[in-house]
Amino acid sequence: MHVARCLPAGSLLLVLGLLGCGDGDSASPVTLEDDKSASLVGAWHTQGDDPDLGDEVDVRLELMASGSLRVTVTQSGGASLNFPGTWTLTDDVLRLVGVWFQPDGGVEVRCEVGGDRLILYAADGSSQTWERRP
Numbered sequence: 001m002h003v004a005r006c007l008p009a010g011s012l013l014l015v016l017g018l019l020g021c022g023d024g025d026s027a028s029p030v031t032l033e034d035d036k037s038a039s040l041v042g043a044w045h046t047q048g049d050d051p052d053l054g055d056e057v058d059v060r061l062e063l064m065a066s067g068s069l070r071v072t073v074t075q076s077g078g079a080s081l082n083f084p085g086t087w088t089l090t091d092d093v094l095r096l097v098g099v100w101f102q103p104d105g106g107v108e109v110r111c112e113v114g115g116d117r118l119i120l121y122a123a124d125g126s127s128q129t130w131e132r133r134p
Helices: 035-040
Strands: 042-051 055-063 067-074 082-091 093-097 106-114 117-120 125-130
Touching: 035 082, 035 106
Parallel strands: none
Antiparallel strands: 042 055, 042 125, 055 067, 067 082, 082 093, 093 106, 106 117, 117 125
């Protein structure tokens, strides 16, 4: 799987980019009365190749109840990069905002949660599976 920095047609979905770090302090609390929103809170992991980083990377997406998020990318050599942002959920559309989400600083994807799996679907029909881990 290739780790894409943007969402070009035909690419596997990894709604992440590497342009710097931003301010995640403007988060609005997520309404956790909704079972689906509550089921998204936690840490999700996936792996893929990122040619810009030269190798396979492990990606952790932590969605917090406050509406904040943190993306941590770990290279095979052990170096890590951290990026803050925010998230909201409306119906089954997950909106992720932050400088990591390129090219526009934000992305909307349809999501499905089943047990310890999160599947994100892009508008072009591509998808990516994430696993819940502590």
